[in-house]
Amino acid sequence: MPNRLIHSKSPYLLQHAHNPVDWFPWGEEALTKAERENKPILVSIGYSSCHWCHVMERESFEDAAVAEMMNANFVCIKIDREERPDLDNIYMEAVQVMGLQGGWPLNVFLMPNQKPFYGGTYFPKKNWIQVLGSISRAFVDQHAQLLESAEGFGRSLSRETIEKYGLKEEKEGLSKAELLKIGEDIIRGFDPEWGGLKRAPKFPMPAIWAFLLDLAILNEDPDLGAKVLFTLKKIGMGGIYDHIGGGFARYSVDSEWFAPHFEKMLYDNGQLLSLYAKAYQYSKDDFYKEKLEETVTWLEREMTDPEGGFYAALDADSEGEEGKYYTWTHEELTEHLAENMAWFCNVYAVKKEGNWEPGRNILFQTTSYDENARQAGLKPDELKARLAGIKTRLLAVRENRIKPGLDDKIISGWNGLAISGLSQVYKATGNKKALEMARKCGEFIWSEMVVDGRLYRNYKHGEAYTPAFSEDYAAVIQAFLDLYGTGFDGAWLQRAKLLTEGALQRYLDRTDHLFYFNDPGAEKLIANKKELFDNVIPSSNSMMARNLHQLGLYYYHEPFQKQAKKMLGLLHGILIKEPGFMANWASLYLEQLVPTAEIAVVGRGAKQKALGLHRSYHPNSVIAASDTADKEIPLLSDKTENKDGEALIYVCFNKTCQRPVTAIEEALPQLPKL
Numbered sequence: 001m002p003n004r005l006i007h008s009k010s011p012y013l014l015q016h017a018h019n020p021v022d023w024f025p026w027g028e029e030a031l032t033k034a035e036r037e038n039k040p041i042l043v044s045i046g047y048s049s050c051h052w053c054h055v056m057e058r059e060s061f062e063d064a065a066v067a068e069m070m071n072a073n074f075v076c077i078k079i080d081r082e083e084r085p086d087l088d089n090i091y092m093e094a095v096q097v098m099g100l101q102g103g104w105p106l107n108v109f110l111m112p113n114q115k116p117f118y119g120g121t122y123f124p125k126k127n128w129i130q131v132l133g134s135i136s137r138a139f140v141d142q143h144a145q146l147l148e149s150a151e152g153f154g155r156s157l158s159r160e161t162i163e164k165y166g167l168k169e170e171k172e173g174l175s176k177a178e179l180l181k182i183g184e185d186i187i188r189g190f191d192p193e194w195g196g197l198k199r200a201p202k203f204p205m206p207a208i209w210a211f212l213l214d215l216a217i218l219n220e221d222p223d224l225g226a227k228v229l230f231t232l233k234k235i236g237m238g239g240i241y242d243h244i245g246g247g248f249a250r251y252s253v254d255s256e257w258f259a260p261h262f263e264k265m266l267y268d269n270g271q272l273l274s275l276y277a278k279a280y281q282y283s284k285d286d287f288y289k290e291k292l293e294e295t296v297t298w299l300e301r302e303m304t305d306p307e308g309g310f311y312a313a314l315d316a317d318s319e320g321e322e323g324k325y326y327t328w329t330h331e332e333l334t335e336h337l338a339e340n341m342a343w344f345c346n347v348y349a350v351k352k353e354g355n356w357e358p359g360r361n362i363l364f365q366t367t368s369y370d371e372n373a374r375q376a377g378l379k380p381d382e383l384k385a386r387l388a389g390i391k392t393r394l395l396a397v398r399e400n401r402i403k404p405g406l407d408d409k410i411i412s413g414w415n416g417l418a419i420s421g422l423s424q425v426y427k428a429t430g431n432k433k434a435l436e437m438a439r440k441c442g443e444f445i446w447s448e449m450v451v452d453g454r455l456y457r458n459y460k461h462g463e464a465y466t467p468a469f470s471e472d473y474a475a476v477i478q479a480f481l482d483l484y485g486t487g488f489d490g491a492w493l494q495r496a497k498l499l500t501e502g503a504l505q506r507y508l509d510r511t512d513h514l515f516y517f518n519d520p521g522a523e524k525l526i527a528n529k530k531e532l533f534d535n536v537i538p539s540s541n542s543m544m545a546r547n548l549h550q551l552g553l554y555y556y557h558e559p560f561q562k563q564a565k566k567m568l569g570l571l572h573g574i575l576i577k578e579p580g581f582m583a584n585w586a587s588l589y590l591e592q593l594v595p596t597a598e599i600a601v602v603g604r605g606a607k608q609k610a611l612g613l614h615r616s617y618h619p620n621s622v623i624a625a626s627d628t629a630d631k632e633i634p635l636l637s638d639k640t641e642n643k644d645g646e647a648l649i650y651v652c653f654n655k656t657c658q659r660p661v662t663a664i665e666e667a668l669p670q671l672p673k674l
Helices: 011-015 028-037 051-061 064-073 085-097 125-141 143-157 161-165 176-187 206-218 222-237 266-283 286-302 330-347 369-376 380-399 412-429 432-449 470-487 490-507 540-554 558-577 583-593 606-614 664-670
Strands: 041-046 075-080 106-110 116-120 454-460 463-467 597-602 621-626 648-653
Touching (some): 011 051, 028 041, 028 075, 051 064, 085 106, 085 143, 176 206, 176 222, 176 558, 176 583, 206 222, 206 266, 206 583, 222 266, 266 286, 266 412, 330 369, 412 606, 432 470, 470 540, 470 606, 540 583, 558 583, 597 606, 606 621, 606 664
Parallel strands (some): 041 075, 597 621
Antiparallel strands (some): 041 106, 106 116, 454 463
């Protein structure tokens, strides 16, 4: 018989709906039951594409005897961390405060009042049975000690962010020397052999490389720019990239970008689209353009909902094995490649015995197309043309395999990141498919996921559910700002402004100028967290601060800009100490220091000229365009065309404009440098 999770929309919760465990979703029913029956709560958190979540389910949650122990002694709650990142943040921090390793699945034991006293990640079945027994006995025999421990962890979790991290608003101005030191501190860990930072496993960390690319351009530092391009080249050549179908996996388990953890997440691919588009604009190297085109095609083919939104993730596993869908045997490739086999194996390091697990090959490019063409006696264009045909053939073969599970819920914030990526692809390459997908998704979010002026996080089966978190607001606002730059329709700016005003009203703590992750006026939790550190997704506060900075420039709205400056001032000290965890804050530092160029293009042909400016990458600028002075957008309102009606380009700083020009080439020297 199914348990209560059968009524969920989350694919992850539905995966557990037929477990013999009497799972509850998070909510009043489960929490009230725990208090009424004085039972400890077991909260188990994961997500649909999580490999070790699947393993623990097979070993423990599908076992009748284990389930009987869980049901008898605990109120068992399953949470999809992608639906409820607020709860995941709280209980992940709790486990880390306990001195334990965090990760997923995250299993945390709570007192009936929701305060945690013990936790961990994946437990093998034997260990899990021991943990269940020990905790159920301790809850009876050592109840007072557990209660005291839980109260202590509860106090730690609810500490104010300012106190916890020793934050104080810095009054000193920003300096070029300090900013350059931030860049130097981050790049000190650069891996000269494989790109990225010297560590394993390796995550792409787009916010780090986006900041360093902007710094390289604005400081005219070709060596730093080359390190960024080298990193992106190695990621794009690595096994972390799907060479047959397009798209990037979440991370590689090694230091060489070779063996990925095979799940594909929308948030990674959205950010990497944006970063690779900027790399193409900076370098004009077609390698980056190839990755863009293939990844856009993958998004359209496998991740697009008919209504226009994008799905959340693809699983790492199929048929119970990680990577089975994406890897190849030598025999399979021989069957389909015939006379092309030798050079193809050379391009992708394919071995008869397998280059990964016995008999299995991950496609992994170790040398450039030009070098491979030379070795094969082909012209580079001929090799690329043959390779494109082979990829099409192998994709058709792969499509007949059993596919990894698809998490088909739509998450507004992750869709925002995808919109930003697609928008940047269009600006860089003129790819009209990317533009169409970005705009359709933006309209979908506005019409279906903004209800009565409020953004929602999740959408499935025609219904928006779960009120959004500040992360979602920040990413969608950023997306709408980026959509404005694809065609200069002022509606996108107005929508971004309306969502920003809503976020300020609901999430801002006016005592320290930072945004709560969750809406403290909604559901009562044991702690209201504030997200500061930039991780695989930039923190909600850093994204929101950058949005406020940009909107303040478009609308000449001082309160927005003051708010962004206050936020950066508060984080200034920790940014200097821990720049590797504050890369998106570092980008805001760069924007504040330079300062940001306010570019207005007004007159006949204004939008075409503005798009022409976008074809090359100009960090630290906002661009507005209109055929006539636009009273709705203050940046445009007092600008005019030339006497013949032709568009003029105004490059301004702090509301003061330089001499307007008609040609893009004349405007470029007026753009900022560090």
